[in-house]
Amino acid sequence: xxxxxxxxxxxxxxxxxxxxxxxxxxxxxxxxxxxxxxxxxxxxxxxxxxxxxxxxxxxxxxxxxxxxxxxxxxxxxxxxxxxxxxxxxxxxxxxxxxxxxxxxxxxxxxxxxxxxxxxxxxxxxxxxxxxxxxxxxxxxxxxxxxxxxxxxx
Amino acid sequence: xxxxxxxxxxxxxxxxxxxxxxxxxxxxxxxxxxxxxxxxxxxxxxxxxxxxxxxxxxxxxxxxxxxxxxxxxxxxxxxxxxxxxxxxxxxxxxxxxxxxxxxxxxxxxxxxxxxxxxxxxxxxxxxxxxxxxxxxxxxxxxxxxxxxxxxxxxxxxxxxxxxxxxxxxxxxxxxxxxxxxxxxxxxxxxxxxxxxxxxxxxxxxxxxxxxxxxxxxxxxxxxxxxxxxxxxxxxxxxxxxxxxxxxxxxxxxxxxxxxxxxxxxxxxxxxxxxxxxxxxxxxxxxxxxxxxx
Numbered sequence: 001x002x003x004x005x006x007x008x009x010x011x012x013x014x015x016x017x018x019x020x021x022x023x024x025x026x027x028x029x030x031x032x033x034x035x036x037x038x039x040x041x042x043x044x045x046x047x048x049x050x051x052x053x054x055x056x057x058x059x060x061x062x063x064x065x066x067x068x069x070x071x072x073x074x075x076x077x078x079x080x081x082x083x084x085x086x087x088x089x090x091x092x093x094x095x096x097x098x099x100x101x102x103x104x105x106x107x108x109x110x111x112x113x114x115x116x117x118x119x120x121x122x123x124x125x126x127x128x129x130x131x132x133x134x135x136x137x138x139x140x141x142x143x144x145x146x147x148x149x150x151x152x153x
Numbered sequence: 154x155x156x157x158x159x160x161x162x163x164x165x166x167x168x169x170x171x172x173x174x175x176x177x178x179x180x181x182x183x184x185x186x187x188x189x190x191x192x193x194x195x196x197x198x199x200x201x202x203x204x205x206x207x208x209x210x211x212x213x214x215x216x217x218x219x220x221x222x223x224x225x226x227x228x229x230x231x232x233x234x235x236x237x238x239x240x241x242x243x244x245x246x247x248x249x250x251x252x253x254x255x256x257x258x259x260x261x262x263x264x265x266x267x268x269x270x271x272x273x274x275x276x277x278x279x280x281x282x283x284x285x286x287x288x289x290x291x292x293x294x295x296x297x298x299x300x301x302x303x304x305x306x307x308x309x310x311x312x313x314x315x316x317x318x319x320x321x322x323x324x325x326x327x328x329x330x331x332x333x334x335x336x337x338x339x340x341x342x343x344x345x346x347x348x349x350x351x352x353x354x355x356x357x358x359x360x361x362x363x364x365x366x367x368x369x370x371x372x373x374x375x376x377x378x379x380x381x382x383x384x385x386x387x388x389x390x391x392x393x394x395x396x397x398x399x400x401x402x403x404x405x406x407x408x409x410x411x412x413x414x415x416x417x418x419x420x421x422x423x424x425x426x427x428x429x430x431x432x433x434x435x436x437x438x439x440x441x442x443x444x445x446x
Contacts, residue, residue, distance in 0.1 A: 025171045029178035040189040051200040058207050068211045076415050133204040136211040138406035139219040144272040
């Protein structure tokens with residue numbers, strides 16, 4: 001049986017296609033694995049960054065007073081009534097990213113003042129990674145802690 | 154037909170090879186995902202411990218403020234039988250009831266601080282029993298415990314931390330108790346030797362004036378002697394309400410149990426003294442119930 005020129009070209013094309021298919025079959029799973037690992041590391045890093053940003057904020061002082069105490073006394077006693085410095089501090093800690101910093105009241109039996117601070121970077125800001133901790137409040141038999149949350153994009 | 158066998162064999166080998174790669178990638182993916190999720194849990198646990206280390210000094214500060222405020226209002230005792238309207242007697246004739254301030258504030262601080270640690274605890278976070286120590290010389294309070302603060306998920310991680318924390322506290326309350334003791338000591342020396350009720354009153358006001366000029370600008374000492382309970386001017390007995398007021402305008406974020414709300418309040422120490430010649434007089438007392446924190 002003689003194989004003509006056309007047959008050789010067809011066989012070569014077939015071999016190239018099978019070869020590319022084979023290489024893709026080997027490379028694609030590794031490439032997909034790589035993407036998966038990067039995604040996981042980014043997911044892990046984002047959570048850790050939200051925690052670390054909140055930790056940094058809570059480690060700072062303003063006019064010699066620890067920020068957790070300023071937040072707690074603003075929340076319970078509205079003193080100081082203006083806590084805009086928290087927004088500018090958060091912008092320095094989390095530059096170029098949008099965030100939402102708030103207290104999530106667990107019950108409303110105790111009168112309290114609102115604490116919601118939003119970044120003004122983007123109108124369509126959608127912070128998706130949240131870090132939570134407890135804010136220690138001045139002694140009150142009905143309520144000693146409240147949940148503080150920082151969501152970061 | 155002969156040529157097909159190596160072709161099928163080759164196809165099967167290639168399929169097995171590709172399947173092996175897919176399987177190993179799938180296993181790796183599962184393992185990496187599990188590992189990253191466990192790592193995330195461990196990072197979160199370490200971060201949680203870091204959060205706790207920042208929360209404890211704040212809880213200590215608010216516990217101390219509340220303990221000092223309540224203790225000062227009640228004359229240095231949280232519960233005592235020798236009190237009137239929940240203000241303690243520091244001296245009844247020759248009987249000295251001056252409180253052991255360091256011990257009493259330690260005990261009151263611990264009651265309040267334990268409430269905070271209970272509120273902070275959850276299924277993964279446990280606190281040991283703390284022992285507070287107030288150091289009046291260095292104006293500080295330290296808490297320590299024999300065991301660790303633990304953040305734990307038994308199947309995945311255990312994070313432990315040495316639970317010793319120390320904060321500086323405002324020394325105003327210590328100074329106020331010092332002035333109170335000074336008042337009682339001077340009163341014992343001078344008023345007990347007074348010849349008459351009018352002489353005793355004069356001496357009491359004189360002690361008040363001496364202490365006011367000594368601590369001027371810092372504190373105001375007010376002595377309010379009551380009427381003679383004795384049978385005559387020479388056989389006298391009287392009760393004095395002593396109040397020491399902080400002039401610094403410092404206010405503390407505390408819970409006022411009489412108003413049932415949080416507010417900024419200044420410290421004020423009040424106590425009673427009974428003195429005179431007629432020691433048969435029984436001071437009017439009422440048992441002061443301990444505050445249920």
